[in-house]
Amino acid sequence: MTQTIHIERTTTPKPKPAANELGFGKYFTDHMFILDYEEGKGWHNARIVPYQPISLDPAAKVFHYGQTIFEGLKAYRTENGKISLFRPDMNMKRLNRSNDRMSIPPVDEALGLEALRQLVLIDQDWIPDAPETSLYVRPFVIATEPALGVSPSQQYKFMIILSPVGTYYAEGIKPVSIYVESEYARSVVGGVGHVKTAGNYAAGLKAQEGASALGYSQVLWLDGVHRKYVEEVGSMNVFFRIGDKVITPALTGGLLPGITRDSVIHLLKHWGVEVEERLISIDELVQAQKDGSLKEMFGTGTAAVISPVGSLHWKGEKLMIGDGSTGELSARVYDTITGIQNGRIEDPFSWRVVVE
Known part of the structure; x- marks a missing residue:
């Protein structure tokens, strides 16, 4: 990192919401980070401002061609009062993989991590300390060049904003019901399903609307070519406990390489659980459910960490997962990862990064 980050502190701090009012992504802290890019000049003018x-030109390319990427991670107030992040280096690496796929110049990862550190320290009073709460961190890049030609932008902004968020499960970790999507496709291998770009999420909204109308929490996507291989659930990767093994879809290029996903795989192997990363079809899942070998299913992601699945809807049939309650392994994974994040338990993997 060679750039100095200029800091301008707010003179009008905002009132902070009560912990029971937080929800997810509704409130934002007093400061944000901005870094500009211009072709021939590179990334410059690093600053933290109120x-x-x-202000963007109406012709800015982000509006017309969707050239944008983002990340998501959290800062936590640990039980000893320190501030910690969970594997932030992985987020910066993935941000640059997304940048590469979307023809956006790479961001200096050391600078990004330092900006994140300084921003969190400046707004540390916004980190809630109620159980299971945290400060959500949203780094993102947008194309800002005012030009309507279909080509990569020559100007960008890399920004980081912060949002205090409440517990994802107000009444404790609870299983959700998932609708298996058979009409719409979100991505295909060779596309952009493996990067965090806005269009991936816009492509899923129609199916999510339909699933919500039927009373289901999220959509389970199948691959866009054969329409039979399981990929991911909305904004989460998925895991299945079938017999004595845990199976998760392989990273074929059509789904996101989640950081929580990677953490769960490491954790399960550390416990001696056999993990398979491979193609798994919806037919195999249905058969496993019918013969009783499908014991658990859960999603993984930054927001919920672990989201147990109690049932699947497939072709008009409701398929219960186990007895429909949170599985033993799902609960153990959730307790362990959140314990590492919040400093309640030992971190044997050096995933927790103290901010100071």
Whole structure:
């Protein structure tokens, strides 16, 4: 990192919401980070400034061609009062993989991590300390060049904003019901399903609307070519405990390489659980459910960490997973990862990074 980050502190700090009002992504802290890019000049003008609207030309390429990427991670107040992050280096590496796929210049990862560190320290009073709460961190890049030609932008902004968030499960970790999507496709191998770009999420909204109308929490996507191989659930990767093994879809290029996913795989192997990363079809899942070998299913992601699945809807039939309750392994994984994140238990993998 060679750039100095200029800091301008707010003179009008905002009131902080109560912990029981937080929800997810509704409130934002007093400051944000901005870094500009211009072709021939590179990334420059690193600064932390008061949180504020940004002004963009109506012709900015992000509006017309969707050239944008983002990340998501959390800062935690540990039981000893320190501030910690969970594997932030992985987020910066994935951000640059997304940048590469979307023809966006790479960001200096050391600078990004330092900006994140300084921003969290400046707004550390926004980190809630109620159980299971945290400060959500949203780094993102947008194309800002005002030009309507279909080509990569020559101007960008890399920004980081912060949002205090409440417990994902207000009444404790609870299983959700999932609708298996058979009409719409979200991505195909060779596309952008493996990167965190806005269009991936926009492509899923129609199916999510339909699933919600039927009373289901999220959509389980199948591959876009054969329409039979399981990929991911909405904003989460998925895991299945079948017999004595845990199976998760292989990273074929059509689904996101989640950081929580990677953490769960490491954790399960550390416990001696056999993990398979491979193609798994919806037919195999249905058969495993019918013969009783499908014991558990859960999603993994930054927001919920672990989201147990109690049932699947497939072709008009409701398929219960186990007895429909949170499985033993799902609960153990959730307790362990959140314990590492919040400093309640030992971190044998050096995943927890103290911010100071």
